[in-house]
Amino acid sequence: MALLEIDSVTKRYGTLEVLSGLSLSVAEHEVTCLIGPSGCGKSTLLRCINRLEEISQGEIRIHGDRITGPGVDLDQLRRHIGIVFQGYNLFPHMTVLENTTLAPLTVLGMKRREAQDKAMTFLERIGLAHKAGDYPDRLSGGQQQRVAIVRALMMDPMLLLLDEITSALDPELVAEVLDIVRDLAARGMTMMLATHEMGFAREVADRVYFLQAGKVYEQGPPAEIFGNPKGERTQAFLRSLKKAGRL
Amino acid sequence: MAAPDHLAVSDETGRAAAWRARAVTRTHLSRTALTLALAVLTFVAVAVSAQHIGSFAVSQGITSVAAAVPGAVAALAAAVVLAMAARAFLKSLASARCTDVYAARALGADASMAAWQALSWCGALLIVTAGAWFMVVNDAAVSRTFFDLTLIRDSAGKVLWAFGTNIVIFAVSAVLILVWSLVVAVARTLPGEAGRPLRFLAVAYGDLFRGLPAIITIYLIGFGLPLTNLPVLSHLSSTAYAIIALTLTYGAYTSEVYRAGIEGVHHSQVAAARSLGLSHFRTMRYVVVPLAVRGIIPPLMNNCISLQKDTALVAIIGTIDAFNQSKIIAANNFNLSAVTTVAILFIVVTIPQARFVDRLIERDRRRIRAGG
Numbered sequence: 001m002a003l004l005e006i007d008s009v010t011k012r013y014g015t016l017e018v019l020s021g022l023s024l025s026v027a028e029h030e031v032t033c034l035i036g037p038s039g040c041g042k043s044t045l046l047r048c049i050n051r052l053e054e055i056s057q058g059e060i061r062i063h064g065d066r067i068t069g070p071g072v073d074l075d076q077l078r079r080h081i082g083i084v085f086q087g088y089n090l091f092p093h094m095t096v097l098e099n100t101t102l103a104p105l106t107v108l109g110m111k112r113r114e115a116q117d118k119a120m121t122f123l124e125r126i127g128l129a130h131k132a133g134d135y136p137d138r139l140s141g142g143q144q145q146r147v148a149i150v151r152a153l154m155m156d157p158m159l160l161l162l163d164e165i166t167s168a169l170d171p172e173l174v175a176e177v178l179d180i181v182r183d184l185a186a187r188g189m190t191m192m193l194a195t196h197e198m199g200f201a202r203e204v205a206d207r208v209y210f211l212q213a214g215k216v217y218e219q220g221p222p223a224e225i226f227g228n229p230k231g232e233r234t235q236a237f238l239r240s241l242k243k244a245g246r247l
Numbered sequence: 248m249a250a251p252d253h254l255a256v257s258d259e260t261g262r263a264a265a266w267r268a269r270a271v272t273r274t275h276l277s278r279t280a281l282t283l284a285l286a287v288l289t290f291v292a293v294a295v296s297a298q299h300i301g302s303f304a305v306s307q308g309i310t311s312v313a314a315a316v317p318g319a320v321a322a323l324a325a326a327v328v329l330a331m332a333a334r335a336f337l338k339s340l341a342s343a344r345c346t347d348v349y350a351a352r353a354l355g356a357d358a359s360m361a362a363w364q365a366l367s368w369c370g371a372l373l374i375v376t377a378g379a380w381f382m383v384v385n386d387a388a389v390s391r392t393f394f395d396l397t398l399i400r401d402s403a404g405k406v407l408w409a410f411g412t413n414i415v416i417f418a419v420s421a422v423l424i425l426v427w428s429l430v431v432a433v434a435r436t437l438p439g440e441a442g443r444p445l446r447f448l449a450v451a452y453g454d455l456f457r458g459l460p461a462i463i464t465i466y467l468i469g470f471g472l473p474l475t476n477l478p479v480l481s482h483l484s485s486t487a488y489a490i491i492a493l494t495l496t497y498g499a500y501t502s503e504v505y506r507a508g509i510e511g512v513h514h515s516q517v518a519a520a521r522s523l524g525l526s527h528f529r530t531m532r533y534v535v536v537p538l539a540v541r542g543i544i545p546p547l548m549n550n551c552i553s554l555q556k557d558t559a560l561v562a563i564i565g566t567i568d569a570f571n572q573s574k575i576i577a578a579n580n581f582n583l584s585a586v587t588t589v590a591i592l593f594i595v596v597t598i599p600q601a602r603f604v605d606r607l608i609e610r611d612r613r614r615i616r617a618g619g
Contacts, residue, residue: 003263028263063263071352073273080266158262 001064003028003190004049004159009058011044011214018044020214021058026159026207029188033201033222036211037237042194043086045211046161049192050081062159079107082152083161086168088144090136090151096123097132100151108155115154122150126180142173149180160184162193178204198238198247202226210234272342272351275359279332279339282362282369286325286332289369293325296376300383307387321372321379328368335361395584402576402585409572410592413558416486416568420493420558421551427498429536432505438527449502456499462560465492469564489561497554504546508539545611548604552597559593 002025011019019041026032034042047053049060051067051074059068067077090099100119104110110118123129126146136144145165152160162181166174178200184191185204195201201208201222208225210218210233218231226247229235241247297318304314335358342354382390434442435449456464469488473481483491512535520530562571569589576585 001263063266065267066349069349069353071272071349071354071356076269158266 002026003030003063004192005061005064006045006049007059007061009045009048009060010056011041011048011053012056018214019048019055022211022215023058024209024216024219026190026192028190030190030206031185031204032192033205033208034192034194034211035196035198035201035208035225035237036217040211041214042211043163046083046163046192046194049159049161050078050083052083075107079155080157081159081161082155082157083163084145084148084152084165086164088136088141088148088168090144090148092136095133095135096128096139096147099136099147100154103151104154119150119154122153123147125183126150140173141169142176145169145173145177146180149177153184158190160189160191162191162195164194164196166195166197196246198226198241210237212237272345272348272355273359274339274342274351274355275362276339276343279336279358279362282365283332283336285369286329286365289372290322290325290329293372293376294322296379297322300379303383303387317379321375324368325372328365328372331361331368332365335359335365392583393587395582398576398580398582398584399588402573403588405576406569406573406585406588407592409567410569410589412486412566412568413555413561413570416489416493416558416561416566417555420490420497421554423490423494424497424501424550424554425547427494428501429505431498431502432509433531433536435502435506436509436531453499453502456495457503459496461493461496461557462563464496465489465560466563468492468495469561469566485561485564485566488564489558489566493554493557493561497550497557501547501550504543504550505539507546508543509535511542512538542611545604545608548600548607552600552604555597555600556593559589 004026006022006024008021008023009019010017010021018039022041022045024032034045036042044053048055051072055068059066061067062077062080066072090096091102094102097116097119100122101110101112101115104115104118105112120129120132123132126149128143128146128150131139131143131147136147139147145168149162149165165181166177169177174197178197181191181193181200182204193201193205203222205222208220208222209216210225210229210231212233218225218229218234225234226238229238238247301314301318305311338354338358338361342351342358345351345354382394431449431452434445435453437443437446465488468491469485472483472488472491475481509531516534516538517530520534521527525533559568559570561568562574565571569592570586573585573589577583
C-alpha cells in the first residue's frame with residue numbers, strides 16, 4: 001500500500017480554488033517532485049498533507065488511514081510528517097542545538113543527553129557541528145536551511161515535505177542544501193519536494209508531477225517529463241524555463 | 248562515512264504497521280466525565296446562590312421580579328451548560344462504542360470540543376456567582392457603599408455636567424499632543440552634526456517629562472504658573488493649565504511612539520526617496536511620516552485612551568471635573584456611589600475606543616500575514 005494517497009483533494013480560499021480534485025500517491029522510499037508555475041498549488045498541497053491547511057473536499061490517507069476530517073490527532077500526525085519551509089523558520093531565540101532538540105525533548109520525552117548526541121551526529125554529518133551553540137542570525141541562509149532540515153529529521157519522520165527549500169537562497173548556497181536532500185534520498189527517506197530546481201528534480205526524483213491550475217497536468221519519471229513532455233502546457237513551461245536559463 | 252544505526256532510515260514496513268496500529272480513536276472520556284461532574288457542581292452552586300441572593304434582595308425591598316430575573320437567567324445558563332456537558336459525555340460514550348473508526352473520531356472530536364466549551368462556561372458562571380456573593384455578603388456592604396441607586400440617580404446630572412470638563416480637556420490636549428509630539432519626534436530624528444542641538448533638546452524633553460509623574464506636572468503647572476505673574480500664563484483657567492500639563496506629559500510619550508514609527512520605516516524607502524532628489528524634510532513629509540503613521544495608529548490610540556483617563560488627575564488642582572464633583576458629593580453623603588458614576592462614565596467612553604484599537608491591530612496583523 002502506498003504511504004501517502006491524495007484522493008481528489010480540493011482546496012478553496014473563499015472563491016479561489018487552489019487545488020481542484022488533485023489525486024496522486026507516493027510509495028515508501030519514493031522521492032516525488034512537484035513542479036509547475038507559481039500559484040499552481042504546490043505549496044498548498046504540502047501544507048494540506050500535514051494539515052497546516054484544511055482541505056475543502058476529498059481525502060488524504062497515510063498508510064491507508066484517513067487523516068483528513070474531524071477527530072484526527074494532529075500532533076500525532078505531525079510527529080510523523082516533517083516539513084521544511086522556504087523561509088527556514090528557525091526559532092531566533094534558540095541556538096542551533098536548542099532548535100534541533102526542542103521537539104525530541106518536549107514531544108518525544110527524549111533524554112537531554114540522548115537528544116543532544118543525536119543532534120550533534122546530524123550536525124556533524126552536514127558539517128555544522130561547530131555552529132551548534134550559535135544563534136540562527138549568525139548563520140548563512142544555506143546553513144540555516146540545513147539546520148532546519150536537521151530539526152525536521154530529529155523526529156524521524158516517515159515522510160518529509162520540502163517546500164521550495166532553496167528558493168530563498170543565494171545561488172552559491174543552493175548546492176550545500178541539495179547535497180543533504182540527495183543524501184537523504186540515497187538513504188531511502190520518503191520525500192515530497194515542491195521545487196524550482198529542475199536540474200535537481202531531474203536527478204533525484206523517482207517521479208515528477210507537473211501541476212497546473214490545481215490539478216496534476218502530467219506525471220511520470222523525470223526522464224520522460226523533462227526529456228519528452230507530452231502535454232502542451234508542460235512543454236511551454238519547460239520552454240520558458242530554458243529561455244530564462246534555468247534548465 | 249558509515250552512518251550510525253539510528254541515522255539509517257528505519258524499517259518502513261514496520262513503521263507502516265505501527266502507524267496503522269496507532270490509528271486509534273480518542274474518545275476524551277475522562278475529560279468529558281470530569282466536565283460533567285464540574286457542570287453538576289456549577290449548576291448546584293448557581294441555583295443555590297440565585298435562591299439565597301434573590302431572597303435577600305427581596306428582603307431588602309427590591310421587587311421580587313427584579314430580584315428573580317438575574318437569578319433565573321444564571322440558573323438557566325447553568326442548566327444549558329449542564330446539558331452541554333451531558334451531551335459531550337454521551338458523545339464520548341458513543342464514540343467509544345462506535346465501530347466505524349472515522350465516525351468514532353468525529354464523535355470524539357465533537358465530544359472534546361463540547362467539553363471545552365462547557366468547561367469555559369462553567370468557569371465563567373462560577374466567577375460571576377462569586378462576584379454576586381461579594382456584593383451581598385456582610386449585609387450587602389459592598390452594594391450599599393458603591394451602588395446606592397438613589398444617590399447615583401440624584402447626583403448623575405451634576406456629575407455628567409462636570410464630565411464635560413474632562414471631555415474638553417481630553418479633546419483639546421489630544422489635538423495639541425498629536426501635533427506637538429510629531430514636532431518633537433522630527434526634531435529627535437534630525438540627521439547629522441547640524442541637528443545635534445535640537446536632537447539633544449528633544450531627548451532631554453522626553454527624558455524629563457516621561458520621568459515626571461503626570462500628577463506632579465499638573466500640580467507644578469496648575470499652582471506654579473499663577474504665582475509667576477507672567478503676562479498671559481499666570482491668568483489662565485485651571486482647565487487650561489491642565490491642558491498644558493497633560494500636553495507636555497503625553498507629548499513626551501507620544502513622540503516616542505512617533506519615533507518608533509519613523510525608525511520602523513525601512514531604510515530602503517528613505518534611499519528611494521533621497522535618490523529621487525527629495526530633501527530630508529520632503530522625504531519625511533511625503534514618505535517617512537505617512538508610512539510611520541500608518542503603523543502606529545494602534546499605539547497612538549492606546550495613548551489616547553490613557554490620556555482620557557488621566558484627565559481625572561486634574562482634580563488635584565481644583566478643576567471641577569467629574570471626579571472632583573463626585574468627591575464633593577461623596578463627602579456630603581458619606582457614600583461613594585457618585586464616584587461609581589464617574590467610573591462608569593470613563594469606562595463607557597473608553598470601551599468603544601479599546602475595541603476600535605483591537606480591530607486596527609487585528610487588521611494590521613491580517614495584512615502582515617497576507618504578506619503585505
